[in-house]
Amino acid sequence: MGAEKEIIVALEFGTSSIRGIAGKKKPDGTIQILDIQQERTNDAIQRGVIYNIDKTTQAINNIVSRLDENLNLHIRRAYVGVGGQSLHSNGNFISRGLEMKVKITPELVDNLMDNNRATQYTDSQILDVVPQEYVVGNRTIADPVGIQSDQIEARFLNIVAKNVLVENIQKCMRMAGIEIADMFIAPTTLADVLLTDSEKRSGCAMVDFGAGTTTVAVYNGNLLRHLAVIPLGGNNITADIATAHQMEFEEAESLKRKHGIAYVAAESDTPQQLPISNDRTLSENELQNIIGARQEEIIANVWHQIENVSSTLLSGIVITGAAAQLKDMPEAIKHFTKFQRVKLAKSLITTADVAPGITAPQGNSSDTLIALLMHGEANCVEARQDDAVRGEGEETTPLAQEPQAPAEPQPEAQPETQAAEQAAEEPKPKKRFGEGFKKFGRVLQKIFTDEEEE
Secondary structure (H helix, E strand, C coil): CCCCCCCCCEEEECCCCCEEEEEEEECCCCEEEEEEEEEECCCCCCCCCCCCCCHHHHHHHHHHHHHHHHHEECCCCCHHHHHHCEEEEEEEEEEEEEEEECCCCHHHHHHHHHHHHHCCCCEEEEEEEEEEEEECCCCCCCCCCCEEEEEEEEEEEEEEEEHHHHHHHHHHHHCCCEEEEEEECCCCCCHHHCCCCCHHHCCEEEEEEEECCEEEEEEEEEEEEEEECCCCHHHHHHHHHHHHHCCCHHHHHHHHHHHHCCCCCCCCCCEEEEEECEEEEHHHHHHHHHHHHHHHHHHHHHHHHHHHHHHHCCEEEEECHHHHCCCCCHHHHHHHHHHCCCEEECCHHHHHCCCCCCCCCCCCCCCCHHHHHHCCCCCCECCCCHHHHHHHHHHHHHHHHHCCCCCCCCCCCCHHHHHHHHHHHHHHHHHHHHHHHHHHHHHHHHHHHHHHCC
């Protein structure tokens, strides 16, 4: 496997783990997943924000090392997704009065965009801008170029995040020695490939239920209209179970995944007794009550983000994410919101080709990671340095080290004959040894130069 095959690498920084993926785009446009690796980071990342630089850097190193080994390549760069608690959208508008009616030009529109990008937010930065509409006179249009007017108002949706969110990602990648090929906004990157054009045009809300956060992205008219990250997720449910019954987080997570239900209409008259640590049992009804209480809170926060525009969501609510895999999750949303158009998104893994020997992730848990891979374009790998050096060494060593046959005794020659023989024979071995030594020297120089660059 060589670097010429355009291998793309992406990293996702989640609350419960950092995950890395490597793959390539096939000629028909589909994706082939070559490898997926992950490192647990419960104490390094909180709600999508990196707090422990050293542990996160080590996790990146571990993931990249395993990808390197399995691909037999050297990863130099990777695409990364930006998410987390501070990510949100903020509407803004820029008005411009003109001295007289003039034709609106692309330069004027670009100038309005530049003015918007110069908007300052305390301790935050604009990561991306989604132009919404332009108000020209009494008309609201998508493209104002070519229209004559003496007044224009541009409306923008700025996607904003705390400075530390991006800075810590950049710092960890730099410390790990991995160049950032590009930074994608994780929720919109996911929506671009998960939602259909029809869903984004007619109106829908994509809700990504993660471990530490729940992300809401609202689309209408093929444009992002609202983005919010709620600091609640599946880990909150797990922590409730662990706290209520004094058990380890891992045991509570396993219990939730195996027996948990997002919504139960009525308690069972004969509930199953579930075995837990220290020879104890937990009633199935009690487990569902714990899950249901926290699930209702998370869904209430989601509904708060979309309730005012729910009548425009003709394509309903599309749910995804690891925490969306809890049994009967769509039914829970329908019950708590009274909104009936809810569906679980089809996993992106079904649209990808998984290489032999790679275990395909289940459900929607890896959809964001796959979406990041699908958006990548540039090659992220190169041949491993030791392989390149070994190949050159094998080619040049014989010239530098080829043994010379011992000279046989020759009869004494006349001075004229001896001088002629020396003139004919001496240049050959000298020329051959000189060329081999120089070539061998160039190899050594390349080796030391490469080591210094590393």
